[in-house]
Amino acid sequence: MSELKTALHDSAWWFVLSEGKLVALDKGELIPFGCIEELPFPDHVTDNKRLLGTYNSYSCYLVEVDNHLDMGLGEYVSLRSLLGKVQDLLFEMAGRAFQVALFYKTHRFCGQCGNPMQEIDWEVAMKCYHCQHRAYPRVSPCIIVAIRKQKKILLALHNRHQKNNYPVYTTLAGFTEAGETLEACVEREVFEEVGLKVKNIQYVTSQPWPFPHSLMMGFTADYASGEIKIQPDELIEANWYDIDDLPLVPKHGTIARKLIEKTIKRCR
Numbered sequence: 485m486s487e488l489k490t491a492l493h494d495s496a497w498w499f500v501l502s503e504g505k506l507v508a509l510d511k512g513e514l515i516p517f518g519c520i521e522e523l524p525f526p527d528h529v530t531d532n533k534r535l536l537g538t539y540n541s542y543s544c545y546l547v548e549v550d551n552h553l554d555m556g557l558g559e560y561v562s563l564r565s566l567l568g569k570v571q572d573l574l575f576e577m578a579g580r581a582f583q584v585a586l587f588y589k590t591h592r593f594c595g596q597c598g599n600p601m602q603e604i605d606w607e608v609a610m611k612c613y614h615c616q617h618r619a620y621p622r623v624s625p626c627i628i629v630a631i632r633k634q635k636k637i638l639l640a641l642h643n644r645h646q647k648n649n650y651p652v653y654t655t656l657a658g659f660t661e662a663g664e665t666l667e668a669c670v671e672r673e674v675f676e677e678v679g680l681k682v683k684n685i686q687y688v689t690s691q692p693w694p695f696p697h698s699l700m701m702g703f704t705a706d707y708a709s710g711e712i713k714i715q716p717d718e719l720i721e722a723n724w725y726d727i728d729d730l731p732l733v734p735k736h737g738t739i740a741r742k743l744i745e746k747t748i749k750r751c752r
């Protein structure tokens with residue numbers, strides 16, 4: 485991570501977090517923006533602000549408060565509710581705010597010797613001055629893959645979507661294991677979840693997924709061999725769908741949707 489720099493402008497974006505939610509305005513840009521002197525925030529509430537980075541040349545700050553403190557504007561909303569509503573880069577910064585806050589909350593003590601950790605002021609890191617152990621925000625790599633078979637795409641209904649009245653069919657995904665390449669992870673996850681072998685594994689794009697700290701790395705692949713045999717702990721069903729007759733798929737703004745659309749183009 486390069487050194488964090490403050491933007492030249494006085495105005496800034498404010499990511500105010502409390503009890504797993506953040507302050508958003510129901511009109512305008514949604515995320516509070518402006519000079520600290522001009523905003524109605526209670527006195528001293530921003531004294532503990534932390535620089536997250538910049539967006540459109542303006543600094544972005546994380547401010548943590550207790551018990552959904554009234555900030556004088558907007559209301560507290562979940563991070564998920566911002567997905568697809570604010571610009572992608574602003575959503576990513578909101579996700580970064582949650583991940584940074586979680587990092588400081590879970591790294592107050594050294595994992596190696598148990599002594600209290602200190603914040604490092606020039607990067608997002610915690611250091612133990614007793615044993616010199618240093619820790620950075622955790623990022624968990626995760627693959628997500630859209631699989632093509634002639635003019636069909638493999639979509640699955642996941643257990644976690646079961647209770648939804650409008651079941652969403654999506655691509656396969658899973659966490660990378662220690663010491664594993666992303667390509668090997670794609671092969672393993674596909675085989676574990678649906679019992680198929682795939683080929684022509686191609687990287688497409690990535691998306692930070694801050695629930696709580698995944699980094700989704702998206703691939704396309706082609707069917708090679710095997711019959712669908714689902715892993716029942718993870719999936720309810722998985723089927724080949726004709727690209728002209730798809731079930732309900734994930735919404736715009738998600739990497740799954742991008743991979744499905746890319747695969748439809750590959751089929752045509």
Ligand SMILES: [Zn+2]
Binds near residue numbers: 599
């Ligand atoms: Zn230590």
